[in-house]
Amino acid sequence: MRIAAPLIAAAAMLVTSFLIFAFLGKEPLNALEVFFIEPLSSLYGWGELLLKATPLALCGLGLALGFSANVWNIGAEGQLTLGAICGGGVALYGGAHLGTLALPVVLIAGIAGGAAWAAIPAFLRTRFNTSEILVSLMLVYIAQLLLAYLLHGIWRDPDGFNFPQSRAFDERILLPLLLDGQRANLAFPVMLVLAAISWVFSTRLFAGYRMRVGGQAPAAAAYAGFSERRNVWLALMIGGGAAGLAGACEVIGPIGRLQVDISPGYGFAAIIVAFVGRLHAMGIVLAALLMSLLYLGGESVQLGLQLPAAVTGLFQGLLLFYLLAADLFVGFRLRRVPRVVALRA
Amino acid sequence: MTDRPAVARLILRGITKRYPTILANDGVDLAVTAGEIHALMGENGAGKSTLMKIVYGVTRPDAGSIEWEGSKVTIHSPAQARRLGIGMVFQHFALFETLTVAENIVLALDERLTPAALAPRIRTVAERYGLPIDPQRLVHSMSVGERQRVEIVRCLLQSPKLLIMDEPTSVLTPQAVRQLFDTLRRLAAEGTSILYISHKLEEIRSLCDNATVLRAGRVSGTARPREQDNAGLARLMVGNDLEDRPLQPREAGEVRLELKDFSMAARDPFGTALRHINLEVRSGEIVGIAGVSGNGQKELLAALSGESIASHAGSISLCGRRIDAFGAAQRRALGLGFVPEERLGRGAVPGMSLAENTLLTGSHAGMVRHGVVQRSVARASARATITAFKVKCGSEQSAAERLSGGNLQKFIMGREIRLAPQVLLAAQPTWGVDVGAAQLIHRALIDLRDSGSAVLVVSEELDELFTICDRIAVLTAGRLSAARPRSQLTVEAVGLLMAGAAQECANA
Numbered sequence: 001m002r003i004a005a006p007l008i009a010a011a012a013m014l015v016t017s018f019l020i021f022a023f024l025g026k027e028p029l030n031a032l033e034v035f036f037i038e039p040l041s042s043l044y045g046w047g048e049l050l051l052k053a054t055p056l057a058l059c060g061l062g063l064a065l066g067f068s069a070n071v072w073n074i075g076a077e078g079q080l081t082l083g084a085i086c087g088g089g090v091a092l093y094g095g096a097h098l099g100t101l102a103l104p105v106v107l108i109a110g111i112a113g114g115a116a117w118a119a120i121p122a123f124l125r126t127r128f129n130t131s132e133i134l135v136s137l138m139l140v141y142i143a144q145l146l147l148a149y150l151l152h153g154i155w156r157d158p159d160g161f162n163f164p165q166s167r168a169f170d171e172r173i174l175l176p177l178l179l180d181g182q183r184a185n186l187a188f189p190v191m192l193v194l195a196a197i198s199w200v201f202s203t204r205l206f207a208g209y210r211m212r213v214g215g216q217a218p219a220a221a222a223y224a225g226f227s228e229r230r231n232v233w234l235a236l237m238i239g240g241g242a243a244g245l246a247g248a249c250e251v252i253g254p255i256g257r258l259q260v261d262i263s264p265g266y267g268f269a270a271i272i273v274a275f276v277g278r279l280h281a282m283g284i285v286l287a288a289l290l291m292s293l294l295y296l297g298g299e300s301v302q303l304g305l306q307l308p309a310a311v312t313g314l315f316q317g318l319l320l321f322y323l324l325a326a327d328l329f330v331g332f333r334l335r336r337v338p339r340v341v342a343l344r345a
Numbered sequence: 346m347t348d349r350p351a352v353a354r355l356i357l358r359g360i361t362k363r364y365p366t367i368l369a370n371d372g373v374d375l376a377v378t379a380g381e382i383h384a385l386m387g388e389n390g391a392g393k394s395t396l397m398k399i400v401y402g403v404t405r406p407d408a409g410s411i412e413w414e415g416s417k418v419t420i421h422s423p424a425q426a427r428r429l430g431i432g433m434v435f436q437h438f439a440l441f442e443t444l445t446v447a448e449n450i451v452l453a454l455d456e457r458l459t460p461a462a463l464a465p466r467i468r469t470v471a472e473r474y475g476l477p478i479d480p481q482r483l484v485h486s487m488s489v490g491e492r493q494r495v496e497i498v499r500c501l502l503q504s505p506k507l508l509i510m511d512e513p514t515s516v517l518t519p520q521a522v523r524q525l526f527d528t529l530r531r532l533a534a535e536g537t538s539i540l541y542i543s544h545k546l547e548e549i550r551s552l553c554d555n556a557t558v559l560r561a562g563r564v565s566g567t568a569r570p571r572e573q574d575n576a577g578l579a580r581l582m583v584g585n586d587l588e589d590r591p592l593q594p595r596e597a598g599e600v601r602l603e604l605k606d607f608s609m610a611a612r613d614p615f616g617t618a619l620r621h622i623n624l625e626v627r628s629g630e631i632v633g634i635a636g637v638s639g640n641g642q643k644e645l646l647a648a649l650s651g652e653s654i655a656s657h658a659g660s661i662s663l664c665g666r667r668i669d670a671f672g673a674a675q676r677r678a679l680g681l682g683f684v685p686e687e688r689l690g691r692g693a694v695p696g697m698s699l700a701e702n703t704l705l706t707g708s709h710a711g712m713v714r715h716g717v718v719q720r721s722v723a724r725a726s727a728r729a730t731i732t733a734f735k736v737k738c739g740s741e742q743s744a745a746e747r748l749s750g751g752n753l754q755k756f757i758m759g760r761e762i763r764l765a766p767q768v769l770l771a772a773q774p775t776w777g778v779d780v781g782a783a784q785l786i787h788r789a790l791i792d793l794r795d796s797g798s799a800v801l802v803v804s805e806e807l808d809e810l811f812t813i814c815d816r817i818a819v820l821t822a823g824r825l826s827a828a829r830p831r832s833q834l835t836v837e838a839v840g841l842l843m844a845g846a847a848q849e850c851a852n853a
Binding site: 204205206207209212213216217219220222223224225226227 | 650675677685692717
């Protein structure tokens with residue numbers, strides 16, 4: 001049933017989208033075709049699918065390790081932004097001097113940036129017992145403002161007609177494409193390798209076991225003497241690092257420079273990806289592909305049917321909503337309660 | 346007992362209930378007459394709870410019929426059962442700690458009343474049956490025994506014709522048990538039938554008129570408990586003779602675990618502060634700590650296991666080393682084993698397999714090498730535990746939550762004992778465990794002692810402590826009495842110490 005629930009949720013999302021298209025006055029079958037089939041009718045389209053799935057899966061993999069350890073980092077978007085700032089900064093100022101080392105250094109800077117941003121909620125949680133949910137979320141907006149500050153200020157392209165964006169990076173720093181004629185790049189296979197590593201981590205390594213115990217039964221973790229602080233730090237470092245890597249890959253991948261909009265909410269959508277993928281590495285890769293298709297479909301119906309961009313978010317929300325509902329009904333069943341005992345206190 | 350009308354109040358015929366993996370009840374017949382105290386006995390998983398859930402309308406049988414006062418009925422819900430006149434006192438109380446007695450009782454009644462209107466009725470019933478409780482008192486300030494009185498009064502307010510009691514004495518002091526029995530006898534004399542679920546043979550013999558014994562879902566026999574000895578009753582339950590192995594006297598060795606003038610403040614408003622505790626547990630001895638729950642057991646065990654390293658006065662030493670600042674993992678590495686009171690969620694991770702749960706405390710026993718989990722080692726160890734402790738389960742891949750409480754306890758106990766700890770802490774080692782399993786656990790603890798380990802058992806069951814312990818101390822309101830050799834103590838003396846504590850708590 002744990003595997004059936006996401007499938008049921010996806011089916012329910014399809015049925016609802018059918019109704020929504022009909023309500024919006026579009027021929028539903030045609031709209032569904034434009035949404036789900038048309039984006040994949042070309043090599044370029046498939047490339048886009050992998051391209052967008054990559055940051056979603058990277059963020060999702062990192063978050064899932066945390067979620068299974070009861071660490072609720074929902075600020076992957078901010079960590080991704082910091083990864084982009086650090087990776088992009090290195091690319092801007094060190095790109096020419098580093099030669100062949102440039103690419104790995106940029107990626108490592110991205111990982112370090114994301115992890116450093118995630119270290120803030122980790123420190124506050126382990127030191128002051130603050131909620132990592134709120135802290136990591138609020139840091140998203142700070143990260144985005146920090147990026148905008150840099151791009152409106154010292155990093156602004158002097159030849160950029162005052163647009164808030166940096167100079168374009170050196171061609172040699174950009175991630176190599178997988179095939180000509182599309183935009184998916186080296187980040188996709190790197191993500192697949194990391195997915196395999198995360199699977200090994202959580203199923204074969206003692207550190208992963210400790211995190212799962214901490215998530216499923218905190219009292220048992222305390223009984224066994226597994227440190228909660230260590231779990232929190234590990235979860236946030238891995239989650240932040242993975243999101244930072246995704247951010248760096250975006251700016252030295254399809255974007256090629258730093259700009260204000262570097263992510264259409266990948267870090268938030270990755271939360272849905274992690275849950276639809278059942279916090280399992282393989283599932284997360286598949287869920288990222290599905291979520292990526294929703295992004296592409298959203299763009300496709302904007303162009304083809306003049307529907308608003310909000311359609312993408314609507315479909316993503318529907319998917320998560322139905323998944324949570326399906327999970328609830330796997331465990332519980334509805335029953336009419338004949339009479340409620342009222343109180344006159 | 347003399348001339349009761351032979352009206353059968355409740356007759357169950359051929360009750361059968363099948364769950365996906367198990368036949369919980371298989372053609373069970375049972376008859377209770379008016380004013381009879383009828384014992385329902387059986388091991389864990391024998392089907393007692395299922396049968397009572399059927400009578401109380403929580404689940405419905407797949408086959409069989411229920412007759413209530415001569416006419417056939419189907420009981421759809423607990424509300425209907427209450428309307429028929431069936432009341433049930435559950436093993437685990439369902440009371441809101443922040444509400445008063447009267448408010449709690451109003452919530453549970455099917456009538457609509459205000460707590461104030463109900464208070465006089467509560468007082469009347471409470472006085473009539475010798476169950477002194479004050480309707481205005483807040484539940485959190487009450488001892489376990491008093492809370493049970495609230496549950497009983499709650500049932501009695503509906504003047505039940507049949508009262509079901511599910512293992513009511515597992516949390517009571519000997520004195521409170523006697524008081525409860527007086528109440529039950531008075532109820533029976535007035536014509537109330539009582540179904541009494543227990544596996545404590547002594548109690549059943551002193552209280553019950555008749556007994557029905559379940560084994561693996563079937564009635565394995567009926568008996569008149571007063572005419573049977575314990576061995577005979579146990580035979581009906583377990584199916585074979587229990588062999589008792591007395592504790593062989595043994596010279597204790599060096600001190601393994603030592604608390605010196607240990608004091609620790611309570612961490613939450615409902616916790617108990619520990620005060621000036623001195624305790625020594627030596628190699629080759631079992632020391633028992635008696636006392637009613639809530640007198641500091643939880644706090645003492647957490648302080649010993651290293652799960653809560655709060656600021657304290659005094660010292661803890663393990664095998665001669667100060668371990669005050671050591672966490673649970675460090676203490677375990679030094680040879681401390683611990684079987685906690687809560688099995689599911691603390692002693693074992695519910696959703697993980699028994700093999701994975703072996704890894705919980707087995708990382709030093711070759712199950713982790715260079716940070717990599719050695720899954721075959723963990724599996725083999727889990728299999729060995731399952732065989733040695735006769736754990737009933739599918740395999741080592743079964744999830745911990747699929748095991749019955751008694752079987753999981755056997756597994757956790759076995760897992761800890763197989764690690765050959767220098768010192769083993771065991772909290773309520775046989776709580777809710779049937780006679781056969783309890784004996785297995787007792788024997789394992791004694792074997793561990795004989796092999797030279799130091800064992801500390803915290804239990805509310807005095808019989809248990811008197812069976813397996815070399816020395817016994819009593820924990821009352823956070824203070825520990827000196828541990829005295831068992832031969833110098835009587836159940837009465839220990840019981841009085843325990844009860845004194847309960848009184849003190851109640852007045853606090």
